[in-house]
Amino acid sequence: MPRIDYQVSQKVVHWLMAILIILDLNVAQKFGGFLEDADRIESRIDHSQLGMIVAVLFVLRIFLRVRYGAPPLPEEMPEWQKLAAHAAHWGLYVLIGTLILSGMLSAMNADSVVAPFGLFAFGDGNGEKDTFLFFRGIHEFITNAIIALIIVHVLAALYHLVVARDGSTTRMLRFWRSAKQAG
Numbered sequence: 001m002p003r004i005d006y007q008v009s010q011k012v013v014h015w016l017m018a019i020l021i022i023l024d025l026n027v028a029q030k031f032g033g034f035l036e037d038a039d040r041i042e043s044r045i046d047h048s049q050l051g052m053i054v055a056v057l058f059v060l061r062i063f064l065r066v067r068y069g070a071p072p073l074p075e076e077m078p079e080w081q082k083l084a085a086h087a088a089h090w091g092l093y094v095l096i097g098t099l100i101l102s103g104m105l106s107a108m109n110a111d112s113v114v115a116p117f118g119l120f121a122f123g124d125g126n127g128e129k130d131t132f133l134f135f136r137g138i139h140e141f142i143t144n145a146i147i148a149l150i151i152v153h154v155l156a157a158l159y160h161l162v163v164a165r166d167g168s169t170t171r172m173l174r175f176w177r178s179a180k181q182a183g
């Protein structure tokens with residue numbers, strides 16, 4: 001019988017990533033304004049720790065996607081919506097990958113040592129300011145693009161859940177269903 005929803009592991013990683021990205025955005029909110037040096041250094045570490053957990057989950061997510069694929073979208077869904085869904089999903093993968101990469105490059109060029117969980121350091125804390133600001137600018141731009149795409153993603157998911165009721169959103173919502181169960 002063909003699969004009708006995602007594997008439980010895919011759902012767990014999806015929701016963990018969603019929660020952690022929102023938490024990390026919350027920590028990052030501070031960076032735009034004035035911060036005492038000690039507070040900035042500590043917040044950079046908190047932020048990069050959450051970011052590195054997101055990075056590990058992202059790699060796991062790609063692995064699970066390649067291993068299990070994705071269940072097909074409902075047949076009755078209009079073709080343009082299927083295309084839009086695929087574009088948005090791949091767009092999110094690319095943006096999240098770029099977000100993580102630009103965050104790491106910012107950390108490597110920061111003027112303080114960023115060592116998530118004390119496991120390794122991204123740089124020596126003597127980064128060049130212009131290089132740091134360059135990568136941080138990209139990091140911020142990608143963050144804004146992701147926020148915009150996440151809003152579209154959530155609105156589309158709500159539309160399919162409440163208005164179209166075509167079962168596409170429940171593929172990621174129903175933890176208690178086996179992947180092979182129909183309905």
Ligand code: HEM
Nearest residue numbers: 024025028031032048051052054100103104106107140143
């Ligand atoms: C989980 C996804 C992430 C999100 C949503 C995110 C978001 C942000 C945002 C909004 C800023 C502030 C930009 C600004 O105001 O100029 C920021 C700054 C920064 N992020 Fe991230 N980031 C993420 C992942 C990472 C990762 C993985 C790292 C590195 C390991 C990282 C390192 C940094 C650094 C070093 C800064 C600059 C802090 C400062 O200005 O002092 N970020 N991030």
